[in-house]
Amino acid sequence: MDEARIVxxxxxxxxxxxxxxxxxxxxxAIFAPLVAPQDPLAQDLMLERLPPFWLDGAEPGxxxxxxSLGRDLLSRLIFGGRIAFIVAFAAAIAACLxxxxxxxxxxxxxGWADRIISRIVDIWMAFxxxxxxxxxxxxxxxxxxxxxxxxxxxxWTRFCRVIRAxxxxxxxxxxxxxxxxxxxxxxxxMLREVLPNVLPSIVALLSLEMGIAVIVEAILSFVNLSISxxxxxxxxxxxxxxxxxxxxxxxxxxxxxxxxxxxxxxxQFGEALKTRFDPVLR
Amino acid sequence: xSACLDIIDLSAVLANGQRVLRSVSLTVQPGEVRxxxxxxxxxxxxxxxxxxxxxxxxxxxxxxxxxxxxxxxxRLQPKARRTLIGARTALIPQDPLxxxxxxxxxxxxxTDRLVRILxxxxxxxxxxxxxxxxxxxxxxxxxxxxxxxxxxxGGMRQRVLIAAAxxxxxxxxxxxxxxxxxxxxxxxxxxRLIAELQREHGTAILFVTxxxxxxxxxxxxxxxxxxxxVVEEADTATLFASPQHPYTRALMAxxxxxxxxxxxxxxVDETVLAGLAAEIAAADQxxxxxxx
Numbered sequence: 001m002d003e004a005r006i007v008x009x010x011x012x013x014x015x016x017x018x019x020x021x022x023x024x025x026x027x028x029a030i031f032a033p034l035v036a037p038q039d040p041l042a043q044d045l046m047l048e049r050l051p052p053f054w055l056d057g058a059e060p061g062x063x064x065x066x067x068s069l070g071r072d073l074l075s076r077l078i079f080g081g082r083i084a085f086i087v088a089f090a091a092a093i094a095a096c097l098x099x100x101x102x103x104x105x106x107x108x109x110x111g112w113a114d115r116i117i118s119r120i121v122d123i124w125m126a127f128x129x130x131x132x133x134x135x136x137x138x139x140x141x142x143x144x145x146x147x148x149x150x151x152x153x154x155x156w157t158r159f160c161r162v163i164r165a166x167x168x169x170x171x172x173x174x175x176x177x178x179x180x181x182x183x184x185x186x187x188x189x190m191l192r193e194v195l196p197n198v199l200p201s202i203v204a205l206l207s208l209e210m211g212i213a214v215i216v217e218a219i220l221s222f223v224n225l226s227i228s229x230x231x232x233x234x235x236x237x238x239x240x241x242x243x244x245x246x247x248x249x250x251x252x253x254x255x256x257x258x259x260x261x262x263x264x265x266x267x268q269f270g271e272a273l274k275t276r277f278d279p280v281l282r
Numbered sequence: 283x284s285a286c287l288d289i290i291d292l293s294a295v296l297a298n299g300q301r302v303l304r305s306v307s308l309t310v311q312p313g314e315v316r317x318x319x320x321x322x323x324x325x326x327x328x329x330x331x332x333x334x335x336x337x338x339x340x341x342x343x344x345x346x347x348x349x350x351x352x353x354x355x356x357r358l359q360p361k362a363r364r365t366l367i368g369a370r371t372a373l374i375p376q377d378p379l380x381x382x383x384x385x386x387x388x389x390x391x392x393t394d395r396l397v398r399i400l401x402x403x404x405x406x407x408x409x410x411x412x413x414x415x416x417x418x419x420x421x422x423x424x425x426x427x428x429x430x431x432x433x434x435x436g437g438m439r440q441r442v443l444i445a446a447a448x449x450x451x452x453x454x455x456x457x458x459x460x461x462x463x464x465x466x467x468x469x470x471x472x473x474r475l476i477a478e479l480q481r482e483h484g485t486a487i488l489f490v491t492x493x494x495x496x497x498x499x500x501x502x503x504x505x506x507x508x509x510x511x512v513v514e515e516a517d518t519a520t521l522f523a524s525p526q527h528p529y530t531r532a533l534m535a536x537x538x539x540x541x542x543x544x545x546x547x548x549x550v551d552e553t554v555l556a557g558l559a560a561e562i563a564a565a566d567q568x569x570x571x572x573x574x
Binding site for chain 2: 173175197
């Protein structure tokens with residue numbers, strides 16, 4: 001039980017730091033029109049490439065500086081967070097529902113169901129994911145919903161593989177056998193005995209997947225395949241910042257920091273939640 | 283009056299055709315404890331699983347009948363068989379650590395079965411579970427019912443499982459080495475509890491064990507199993523007084539004695555094993571002739 005105690009001690013600050021950052025970005029994204037200091041699309045060539053507030057030449061009201069078209073970087077990051085979070089939640093939940101359901105069925109029922117589902121997963125994983133995503137968006141057309149759909153279509157296999165393995169282990173446990181002796185139906189056992197025991201993993205994966213969805217969305221918008229070029233996205237800002245790295249490093253650095261912190265927070269938050277959810281580790 | 287459990291000439295094979303149960307016959311009368319004793323791999327657990335309908339998919343029953351209170355399990359539709367087994371039998375498992383769902387509290391795990399399978403009201407199930415917890419000498423039922431399994435010791439968990447097994451008033455309980463995973467001091471208490479509850483409730487028990495000491499304490503009848511074959515069957519008292527089969531005698535000689543802890547343990551004699559091998563081979567030959 002020593003291990004459990006260490007995990008519990010570590011879970012506190014990790015959960016609060018990661019959760020705090022995510023909450024901050026989430027609130028900023030929800031209330032973007034209220035909290036953003038400027039219009040993220042307003043161009044003003046008189047204000048181009050203003051440095052962040054602590055450097056000489058900064059303008060008040062443009063805290064993180066401006067890009068080469070004079071748009072306010074902080075406001076663009078805040079509005080970009082909207083898109084990042086919509087994609088993260090929608091895509092991760094869709095991938096989770098499909099993948100976990102199929103994984104649970106494959107792992108618990110085994111036999112033919114398992115063979116069919118596992119082969120599909122194998123075939124799916126043979127495609128390089130980023131290439132697959134670019135291909136899908138090219139076919140589905142750009143736009144928010146096709147980005148979400150593409151991520152869900154690609155990443156359900158992550159859930160499926162992990163949940164299948166866990167469900168498989170669970171269904172060999174004596175309490176599952178006991179439930180069978182008592183006369184419970186197969187679906188009932190799956191939902192009542194197996195699902196609660198794989199739930200902590202589903203929660204952790206879900207959070208991790210949100211981070212991955214944020215990255216994939218950034219990659220797609222980096223190569224200009226996400227949504228319309230006007231809307232600010234983190235990937236889009238990074239792509240623009242790359243071009244002016246020598247004149248205005250902040251346009252590249254701040255979105256990168258935001259992206260990294262967000263993705264890291266999602267994975268840490270998931271891990272911390274898992275230990276909270278798991279009655280044995282709690 | 284029909285027997286509580288009647289197994290007639292039960293044979294089972296693995297996927298590769300190897301026999302794991304060799305024409306096993308045994309009877310458990312109502313209210314009687316029948317011990318099933320043998321070394322590991324002898325097929326004792328397999329018999330229990332066959333009765334409860336949870337054989338692993340690699341094992342196939344090829345011959346024989348099982349009757350639960352006169353009902354032929356082989357003739358029932360799968361669903362009717364499940365319902366019958368669920369209502370009339372229960373299992374006391376070997377390993378109390380994996381037999382309780384780790385993510386559910388003890389209370390709902392115990393009452394669920396009564397409510398969902400037997401259709402009792404929640405109140406009635408709760409009362410019943412508390413009564414049984416009292417019978418297995420759990421003094422703080424409220425705390426235990428609210429606990430998760432990992433918050434209880436192994437002995438406590440086994441008590442909970444015993445209470446759960448008796449709660450639904452089954453006619454037959456399969457106890458699969460219920461004391462093996464526990465430490466020695468707890469083993470004794472658990473054994474005494476099972477014997478006590480068995481007497482009070484009049485439940486028949488098929489008691490699977492490898493420990494002859496346990497057999498002597500708890501059972502009225504014994505079947506000695508070797509390689510999936512019943513080699514000797516007798517009243518417990520008769521068996522201990524005058525074991526007939528050389529393997530039974532060898533097993534008794536191999537049992538460690540507390541009175542003489544420094545005596546070296548005797549393994550089963552080579553000639554006995556050779557005799558057993560010949561006996562099994564002859565039985566297999568006789569069996570395979572009509573079965574092609």
